[in-house]
Amino acid sequence: MSPRPGAEDSSVEARSEVQAKPEKLELIDIAYELTDFRSFADLGACWGVDGAYAFHAAALCGNELDRAVIVDGNLTPLTRERAGAHRRVELVQALLGSRQALDAVRKVDALIMYDILLHQVKPDWDRFLLDWLPHANSLIVFNQNWLKTPRTIRFVDRGVDWYYRNVYVWEDDWNTRERLESWFARHDERDEDGRLERDNHWYWQWGIRPLELIGLLAKNGFELIYMKRHRHAFGRRRPWIVNDGLIFQRAAYPERGVGGRLRAAARSVAERTGVLERIRRS
Numbered sequence: 001m002s003p004r005p006g007a008e009d010s011s012v013e014a015r016s017e018v019q020a021k022p023e024k025l026e027l028i029d030i031a032y033e034l035t036d037f038r039s040f041a042d043l044g045a046c047w048g049v050d051g052a053y054a055f056h057a058a059a060l061c062g063n064e065l066d067r068a069v070i071v072d073g074n075l076t077p078l079t080r081e082r083a084g085a086h087r088r089v090e091l092v093q094a095l096l097g098s099r100q101a102l103d104a105v106r107k108v109d110a111l112i113m114y115d116i117l118l119h120q121v122k123p124d125w126d127r128f129l130l131d132w133l134p135h136a137n138s139l140i141v142f143n144q145n146w147l148k149t150p151r152t153i154r155f156v157d158r159g160v161d162w163y164y165r166n167v168y169v170w171e172d173d174w175n176t177r178e179r180l181e182s183w184f185a186r187h188d189e190r191d192e193d194g195r196l197e198r199d200n201h202w203y204w205q206w207g208i209r210p211l212e213l214i215g216l217l218a219k220n221g222f223e224l225i226y227m228k229r230h231r232h233a234f235g236r237r238r239p240w241i242v243n244d245g246l247i248f249q250r251a252a253y254p255e256r257g258v259g260g261r262l263r264a265a266a267r268s269v270a271e272r273t274g275v276l277e278r279i280r281r282s
């Protein structure tokens with residue numbers, strides 16, 4: 001889908017460290033089609049992409065954009081530059097789970113949560129979601145979901161060796177084993193906000209089981225209306241980490257009950273991830 005006229009400046013986009021990913025742009029396109037959002041907040045919009053997904057969503061809405069909010073603990077200079085050209089884009093520098101962030105966003109049609117859920121500690125990912133639910137009618141989620149253990153786990157509880165073998169997906173000049181060890185060694189230290197290094201949101205913190213995520217939202221009145229799984233997103237050596245794109249919408253018929261929503265969600269996940277096909281064939 002091509003954005004409506006709305007000041008997308010590709011020269012700014014070209015200066016970002018990371019190019020916007022087609023699968024994440026597509027998920028916003030689909031959410032726009034399915035939910036008709038006209039206002040949104042992109043939580044954690046900045047690192048690498050400088051708000052690319054928020055500006056894409058804003059361009060889709062074009063002149064009908066009511067309000068867009070970019071929230072991040074670290075608003076990058078390019079994000080600020082791009083936002084300067086958009087009258088309806090507001091910037092909020094705050095911790096994503098903070099009262100300040102929730103109050104600044106107030107109520108929007110949709111929340112974009114891309115690559116942030118598995119980072120959230122205090123509030124933890126599930127409390128974080130519950131805190132945000134009253135602030136929107138739809139959630140557009142892209143998360144590195146976890147399939148290796150039967151339940152959701154906190155990665156750092158398993159120690160540095162296990163973390164390195166199972167979770168550490170980047171091995172480049174910056175993401176070295178030494179850097180990981182140095183983080184674990186500093187776990188009891190506190191940062192300038194008084195938070196423990198162990199809880200630092202720059203690292204992957206949670207292995208979230210997709211059905212626990214979907215179940216939590218179903219129990220709290222949100223239906224899964226779309227899901228697409230990207231397997232081997234971090235190489236064939238880590239098949240247990242998948243990129244899931246998910247769209248949730250506030251249930252039109254909450255009286256249908258949790259059981260019904262959970263069954264519908266489980267069925268929809270099974271269909272979308274190919275499990276039902278495999279069961280039928282066997």
Ligand SMILES: C[S@@+](CC[C@H](N)C(=O)[O-])C[C@H]1O[C@@H](n2cnc3c(N)ncnc32)[C@H](O)[C@@H]1O
Pocket residue numbers: 043044045046047048049072073074094095096097114115116119120201
């Ligand atoms: C991994 S990047 C993802 C960027 C973008 N959403 C994407 O999908 O490419 C996470 C972003 O969220 C921000 N972030 C994550 N957790 C945060 C928190 N608890 N408080 C403030 N900012 C946070 C980081 O500053 C960073 O810009």
